[in-house]
Amino acid sequence: METIYTEKHKLRDAKTELCGGELVEPFERPSRAEYVLDRVRETDLGPVSDPDDFGMDPILAIHDTEFVAFLKTAPARWKEAGFNGEAIPTTWVGRRMSHIRPNHVEGQLGYYALAGETSLTEGTWEAAYASAQVALTGAARIRAGAGAVFSLCRPPGHHATADMYGGYCFFNNAAISAQHFLDQGAKRVAILDVDFHHGNGTQDIFYDRSDVFFISLHGDPLETFPYHLGHAEETGSGAGTGFNLNFPMPPDTPFDVWQAALHKGLARIAEYKPDVLIISLGVDTFETDPISFFKLKSDDFLTMGADIASAGLPTHFIMEGGYDVDEIGVNAVNVLQGFERAN
Ligand SMILES: NCCCNCCCCCS
Numbered sequence: 110m111e112t113i114y115t116e117k118h119k120l121r122d123a124k125t126e127l128c129g130g131e132l133v134e135p136f137e138r139p140s141r142a143e144y145v146l147d148r149v150r151e152t153d154l155g156p157v158s159d160p161d162d163f164g165m166d167p168i169l170a171i172h173d174t175e176f177v178a179f180l181k182t183a184p185a186r187w188k189e190a191g192f193n194g195e196a197i198p199t200t201w202v203g204r205r206m207s208h209i210r211p212n213h214v215e216g217q218l219g220y221y222a223l224a225g226e227t228s229l230t231e232g233t234w235e236a237a238y239a240s241a242q243v244a245l246t247g248a249a250r251i252r253a254g255a256g257a258v259f260s261l262c263r264p265p266g267h268h269a270t271a272d273m274y275g276g277y278c279f280f281n282n283a284a285i286s287a288q289h290f291l292d293q294g295a296k297r298v299a300i301l302d303v304d305f306h307h308g309n310g311t312q313d314i315f316y317d318r319s320d321v322f323f324i325s326l327h328g329d330p331l332e333t334f335p336y337h338l339g340h341a342e343e344t345g346s347g348a349g350t351g352f353n354l355n356f357p358m359p360p361d362t363p364f365d366v367w368q369a370a371l372h373k374g375l376a377r378i379a380e381y382k383p384d385v386l387i388i389s390l391g392v393d394t395f396e397t398d399p400i401s402f403f404k405l406k407s408d409d410f411l412t413m414g415a416d417i418a419s420a421g422l423p424t425h426f427i428m429e430g431g432y433d434v435d436e437i438g439v440n441a442v443n444v445l446q447g448f449e450r451a452n
C-alpha cells in the first residue's frame with residue numbers, strides 16, 4: 110500500500126496545550142507522524158510519496174473563506190495585539206449570546222474555536238494546507254485505480270467543521286477527500302471514523318446530505334471529548350436523515366464490543382453501496398492512549414484492518430489521532446497490514 114507523506118507537517122509544532130489547567134507539551138506533536146512513517150518503512154508497507162498540490166479550491170469546497178483566512182492571520186494578529194503566549198481562546202459564544210463575529214483577534218479565536226486545548230501558531234496554516242494536499246493526493250491515487258492508499262495526514266482533521274477548529278484539527282482532511290471524490294464523479298462516499306473521539310466536524314459538514322454516509326465509533330460524548338456531539342440519536346437531518354450513524358461506547362470498552370459496532374457499521378455501508386470508503390484512522394482506541402478510555406490491543410488493529418477489507422471497496426485511509434506516541438506506529442500500520450493481508 111502506498112503512503113502519501115510530507116515533511117511539511119513539522120510546521121505544526123505548537124509548544125503548549127491547555128490541559129488540566131496547565132500548559133503542557135501538546136499530545137498532538139510532530140513525532141507522531143515520524144513514528145508512523147518509521148513503521149511504514151520498517152514493515153515495507155509500500156512506497157512513500159510526496160503529495161501533489163491541488164491548491165485552495167478543494168479546501169474551500171469544504172471550509173468557509175473567512176475561517177481559512179482567520180487561521181492564516183491569527184497567530185501574527187495575536188502577537189500584534191500584545192499577547193506573549195500561543196493563541197488560545199478564553200471566551201466563547203455562550204447560550205443566548207450574539208453570533209456576530211468580533212473584530213478583535215481574541216474574540217475571533219472563540220468565534221472559530223470549538224475547544225481550547227489547541228493553540229494556534231505560526232506554521233499551523235501551512236501544515237494544515239499540506240495535510241489536506243496529502244489527503245487529496247491519496248484520493249487521486251484511488252481515482253487512478255489504486256485499491257487502497259494511506260494518507261499520513263498531520264495535523265488531523267475530523268474535529269474541524271466548515272468554520273471551526275479544535276481538537277488538534279484545522280482543515281477536515283476526510284471531508285476534503287470525500288468532496289473531491291464527489292466533484293470528480295463519485296455518486297456516494299462512505300466515511301467510517303474509527304478514531305476514539307467522535308468525528309463531530311465530519312458529521313457536521315455532511316449532516317444534511319445523502320451523498321456522504323458518515324459512521325463513527327467513539328467514546329460516549331457524555332464522558333469524553335468532543336462532549337457536545339456524537340450521540341446515537343444524531344441520524345442526520347433533511348435529505349441527510351438516515352445517513353449519519355453514531356456508535357457511542359462507554360469507558361473500558363474492549364475490542365469484541367467495539368468490533369460488534371464495526372460490523373454493524375460495515376453492514377450499513379454494504380447497503381449504501383458507496384463508490385469509495387474513507388477511513389478516518391485514529392488509533393487512540395489503544396489501551397494505553399493517554400487521553401482516551403477504550404481497551405484495544407495492538408493485535409486488534411490487525412483484525413480491524415481485515416474487517417475493513419471485508420467491505421471490498423476502494424479504501425482511502427486518512428490518519429487522524431493516536432497519542433501513545435511509542436505505539437502509534439505499530440497500531441496504525443497494523444490496521445493497514447491487516448487490510449492488505451485480507452485482500
Ligand atoms: N487533556 C486532553 C484533552 C484533549 N481534548 C482534545 C482531544 C482531541 C483528540 C483528537 S483525535
Ligand SMILES: [Zn+2]
Pocket residue numbers: 304305306391393430431
Ligand atoms: Zn481522537
